[in-house]
Amino acid sequence: xxxxxxxxxxxxxxxxxxxxxxxxxxxxxxxxxxxxxxxxxxxxxxxxxxxxxxxxxxxxxxxxxxxxxxxxxxxxxxxxxxxxxxxxxxxxxxxxxxxxxxxxxxxxxxxxxxxxxxxxxxxxxxxxxxxxxxxxxxxxxxxxxxxxxxxxxxxxxxxxxxxx
Amino acid sequence: xxxxxxxxxxxxxxxxxxxxxxxxxxxxxxxxxxxxxxxxxxxxxxxxxxxxxxxxxxxxxxxxxxxxxxxxxxxxxxxxxxxxxxxxxxxxxxxxxx
Numbered sequence: 001x002x003x004x005x006x007x008x009x010x011x012x013x014x015x016x017x018x019x020x021x022x023x024x025x026x027x028x029x030x031x032x033x034x035x036x037x038x039x040x041x042x043x044x045x046x047x048x049x050x051x052x053x054x055x056x057x058x059x060x061x062x063x064x065x066x067x068x069x070x071x072x073x074x075x076x077x078x079x080x081x082x083x084x085x086x087x088x089x090x091x092x093x094x095x096x097x098x099x100x101x102x103x104x105x106x107x108x109x110x111x112x113x114x115x116x117x118x119x120x121x122x123x124x125x126x127x128x129x130x131x132x133x134x135x136x137x138x139x140x141x142x143x144x145x146x147x148x149x150x151x152x153x154x155x156x157x158x159x160x161x162x163x164x
Numbered sequence: 165x166x167x168x169x170x171x172x173x174x175x176x177x178x179x180x181x182x183x184x185x186x187x188x189x190x191x192x193x194x195x196x197x198x199x200x201x202x203x204x205x206x207x208x209x210x211x212x213x214x215x216x217x218x219x220x221x222x223x224x225x226x227x228x229x230x231x232x233x234x235x236x237x238x239x240x241x242x243x244x245x246x247x248x249x250x251x252x253x254x255x256x257x258x259x260x261x262x
Contacts, residue, residue, distance in 0.1 A: 104194040115248050118256055122240040126233070133229060143221050147214040157232030158239055159211030 054079070061086060129155040196249065203246050205254035206239030 002012070051065075058065035058079035066075040129152070136152035154161055211232075220228070243254035 100193050111248050111251070114251060115244055118244050118247060121256065122244070126236060126240075129236075130233075137225070140225070143219050143225075144217060145220050145225065146217040149225075150212040150214045150216075153228055153232055154211035154214065156229060156236065157211055158236035159208055159232070161212065161214040162210040164214070 058082075125158070126156075129158075132156075198245075198249055203250060203253070205246055206242040208239060 054065040054076060058076065061079055061082040063079040063082045065079050133152040133156050136149045140149060151161065243256070246254045247256065
């Protein structure tokens with residue numbers, strides 16, 4: 001070796017330095033390669049995990065994420081549409097339910113208010129009829145009753161005399 | 165710049181969404197519909213003739229008053245019930261007329 005180097009007129013120290021530098025470069029490349037391989041492995045694991053998640057999630061919607069023979073661009077399209085439809089369905093249902101319940105509540109409030117007014121009118125009518133009946137009773141003599149008494153009785157029953 | 169370029173590329177490749185297949189809505193308007201025979205207005209037949217006279221002991225007069233008041237109370241309540249579910253269906257009691 002020394003003779004070869006002497007023949008080539010290369011200094012011994014320069015050859016040694018070159019070899020060391022070459023070894024350092026090779027070591028660096030090896031380390032980088034190992035690191036890259038590890039990262040690629042991690043990426044593969046992540047991708048497989050996400051793909052499994054997509055398969056399971058899409059199966060819940062009743063659509064497949066991917067199927068044999070399906071183009072890669074088509075993966076998840078039907079599933080995404082289904083998820084969109086389900087999200088729309090939930091939002092629409094919630095909105096419509098809230099509207100229906102609010103309208104029902106409003107209707108009930110209006111019905112109750114109208115009924116309260118009707119109940120008050122009926123009570124006033126009955127109170128006035130009772131007062132008239134009392135007066136008519138007070139004017140009865142010898143158990144003889146006539147038009148006034150029957151009129152008061154009809155009003156008490158909310159009825160009208162025949163032909164009136 | 166690099167980000168917008170890559171995002172633009174993604175957008176270009178993003179699958180186009182189809183129209184949602186089902187958009188039916190479960191919520192329905194709430195409506196209470198009582199049985200039809202409960203939605204008939206109260207009967208209010210003609211009362212006693214007011215152009216005749218009679219002799220009625222106190223017991224009979226009191227009984228007639230009880231019956232007539234109960235008749236009116238129940239008839240008013242039934243009409244209110246019908247009007248509650250179908251406003252304006254039955255004549256409303258009018259306190260200003262006998």
